[in-house]
Amino acid sequence: MIICCGEALIDMVPVLSDSGQTSFTPLVGGAIFNTAIGLGRLGAEVGMVSGISNDLFGEQLHDALVTSRVNTSYLVRSDLPTTLAFVSFNEGHANYTFYDENSAGRSVNIKHIPNLKASSVARQSLSALYVGGISLINEPAASSYCDLVKQYADDTVIILDPNIRENFISNVHSYRQRLQGIIEVADIIKVSDEDLDWLVGSHADEERQVGLLRGNNTTMVVVTKGADGATAYLSSGEKVHQEAPNVCVVDTVGAGDTFNAGFMAKIVEQNLMSKRALARISLTELLASLTYAVNVAAINVARQGANPPWISDLET
Template identity: 45%
Template sequence: MILCCGESLIDMLPRESTGGEPAFAPVPGGAVFNTAIALGRLGAPSGYFGGISTDLFGRMLARALSDSGVDFTLCPRPGRPTTLAFVTLTDGQAQYAFYDENTAGRMLTEADLPALDDRVEALFFGGISLVAEPGADSLAALCAQAGDRPVMIDPNIRPDFITDPASYRARLAAMLDRADIVKVSDEDMAWLGTTPAELIAGGVTLVLETRGAEGVLAVTKAGEALVPARAAKVVDTVGAGDTFNAGLLAGLWRAGLLSRAALREATLEALEPAVALGAAAAAITVSRAGANPPWEDEL
């Protein structure tokens, strides 16, 4: 399986009650959780690892994973609360207020980490789960145990959520040093003070620089290629990047390129279909409300 490691949470999405009052609807989400869901819906062998509470919201998360064919048998199930993210939308762009103290995901420890056996063929990390300790340190330790499995990281940096920038930078730098695939936005690179070329020079095999409506720039040692975005009527952008990550990984898996050796030897031409699948899947997600990735037959 492709094991997606990191946060699951409940997105509290803005709605209006029948009486015309502002309200919020609970919807399963979280960047890494969304990627696992999208992978499962695209027919790839998807796994999820993170702390899933036994509370009401945790049961919602477990049900959503099961419904999309995601293996979550490696997850610890503590009684701590589930992380909540209250979402507001401005011109379709999502902004978040997180409630994450003492939660099932944040309090993940190294004792909770799974043994990486033959079922796990690749790992994905990202999102806010890489920010807050002790969970972030535990995930970094799991990344260090990846062995010869390919690792993808999407830092998806949210500056307002970071309380200890120095610690976060050091943790992320160590994980990026181990990464084979990295997806970054302009905002991510500005905060990190890096470029795709510098990431490649540091040992990353494939960098995906997202450029919004322009598409995605795929960068390797051999050069770069711009894969155009798919036209879509945008309802909101919740889960779009997460769906792209899943499409990319699913495309690499389908093409037999999801190994460190295959990635290093692949040409840009061989990698482009996977990038295009990510773009196509993301275009469907932005066309509907919330993080609702497409199923394989929708593509």
């Protein structure tokens, strides 16, 4: 099982009414949430750790997880409100304004998170923790997810997608420290080219940037570049690239999250989701995962909002 740890929120998406006025439609979302439902729809065994409200939006999030076959037994429920993200679009690219103060998601504490290996079945099935998104920005949730990673990093694959939202970061130094702590134990880091520039600067070429991000670790780094596809870098110096399919883009909401779901689902399908297997992954296996990921993401961007495909959508 892959357990996705982080935010689940409501995207307030602008729509034009019949009268020509803009109104907002509440849609389930959040980077980690989107990846969780993407994995469930692709047939992967997946669960989610997140703070979910008991309010009407929290129920909407919970029901969407269940519908997409995500294990909800690790959720932390509370009466605090749901995080809202108001979305605006600029040439199809989404920008977000977050309302997160004292929310159920932000208030998650490590002591509230269930033991992920409480049963013998769980101990045998837990293969990876996936973290990132805005849940690593604000306390106490941010440190709680970092502590969770440290708790399981010795024998569990750690996957990070920071998914930088610069306008939401209040303390850059603390945020960078938290990210660095996860980077040091991560087995896979996925970043967009924009994330990479923010993390290490844009003064070097991409290969050099990846080296600066990885440091002395053997982490696999995957860089997504929108319409220009994605490149995966191994610590050996080998790399593979996959172009993105040519599709009519409606918007990019959830594109990277859906890519992550496709990439991880293919890693699992190839029986590679373990530290030992990832250490000897072949370029052919890696390319297969990239190819699957960009194809899955292409379906999402051809739809409105974050709407990862079901596995049946790939078979038609």
